[in-house]
Amino acid sequence: MAKQIDNSEEVNDHQFPNVEKSLRPNGAKDRTVGKIPYMFMWIGDGVNMGNMTLGASIVVAGTATLNIFQTMLAAFISILIISSIFAFNDRMGYKNGVPYVIQLRMSFGIKGTIISSLLRAVPAVIWYGIQSWIGGSALNEIMKIVTDGAFDNIAICFMLLTFVQIVLSWYGFHSIKWVETLASVVIMVSMVYVFTILVSSYGDELVTNWVQIDGNWGLPFFGYIMVFLGNYAAIFLNASDYSRELESGISDGKRGFMYFTPILISYGFILIVGAMTASVTGVTNPPTALAMVIDNSYVTLGVSAFIVLATIATNMVANIIPPTYVISLITKARYKVAVTITGLLAMGAFPWMLVQEDNSEGLDMFIKMYSAFLGPIVAILLVDYYLLRKQNVNVNDLYKQDGPFAGYNPSALLAMFIGAAFAFINVDLAWVIGFVVASIVYPLLSKYAFKESRFKENTIFEKR
Secondary structure (H helix, E strand, C coil), X not given: CCCCCCCCHHHHHHHXXXXXXXXXXXXXXXXXXXXHHHHHHXXXXXXXXXXHHHHHCCEECCEECCCHHHHHHXXXXXXXXXXXXHHHHCHHHHHHCCCHHHHHHHHHHHHHHHHHHHHHHHHHHHHHHHHHHHHHHHHHHHHHHHCCCCCCCXXXXXXXXXXXXXXXXXXXXXHHHHHHHHHHHXXXXXXXXXXXXXXXXXXXXXXXXXXXXXXXXXXXHHHHHHHHHHHHHHHHHCCHHHHCCECCCCCHHHHHHHHHHHHHHHHHHHHHHHHXXXXXXXXXXXXXXXXXXXXXXXXXHHHHHHHHHHHHHHHHHHHCHHHHHHHHHHHCCCHHXXXXXXXXXXXXXXXXXXXXXXXXXXXXXXXXXXXXXXXXXXXXXXXXXXXXXXCCCCHHHHXXXXXXXCCCCHHHHHHHHHHHHHHHHHHHHHHHHHHHXXXXXXXXXXXXXXXXXXXXXXXXCCCX
């Protein structure tokens, strides 16, 4: 049977004296996020300019590739899959209080986790940079208005915004709670305002350029489902990082609802607004497109301020915590040091190469490529936890350098690379191909290969 952790902070200190505090299992006293703030956290994460850019990605060279019904259906299917995987993959973190980088040890081993965790951390750092570049663009719009055009330098605004996020991140989930609650309300109000302007002032253009087009039910439709899904592929992979902060006593079904509802409201809505904005402007960089749609310097100032706030809110949830834990795991650095390193790496991620004024194909391709690896990883975690181990994991063993999870699990690493290799056969469907292949290959390798592997212990394949 799985050994549960003690819920007191003192016992955690005693049990894991040489482990960085942010990586230790959370007990009941550590879980400070309530139901409502948790849902607002996902609303704040969903309403961001990166997601708006993805909605705009249906427009290529000024022409929409999907009509309104196809766009909305693709978004709904992806959100349904996203919330379902969240609800399944968050259970180990919620049940045992461990972060994602420790959860990985169950399947990949302590050494193998270094490889698999980097495959999650690198996209997060780049997304951190992308979001900050978009936020920096919005901050630059503000500075142009305030200085009457005397200041115009996105790079300086980008660096300034990144430094602000580093400082806010030093305070961990305590700062995330209030930032997300404030941001989710303010940003949704601003986006509703933008939606109203688009419908009232650009109705004819929307009908002509988006609503009435034939669109495509073939590969472009399924490819955009993968893009929308791939955008969250990194986040639901480390669902444990968030669920371990959530107050105890919430059923699996209720947690699923707490993912589906806010993601549908925020992610779905912002994708639609992004598609609408790009359809009428032909521009896929949100701050630039919004400035074109809203021909009022004061309103543009307000909306740009909301974009900056959205950038901070999104990064603090999705793109700062995961790589910070990975850096702490690999370098043994303290939390504040690891957070600072994460921000500095994001500044050097060249995000401007992926966010172009008239085309977001670079961003789409980036998402599809890293999804080729993340699909197999989440498949391996789910198969291992639910099928092979029947949700029974000794948490203390995950922290023992010479314990049953020491070294690396060759079955998991091989299944991950096989899944990714198949995914690259058709990169437009990378996530789902990698997920399906790895979910088949991993249990087969676990059963028939590497006969003496210690990772068979306490699984259904253990020799009795």
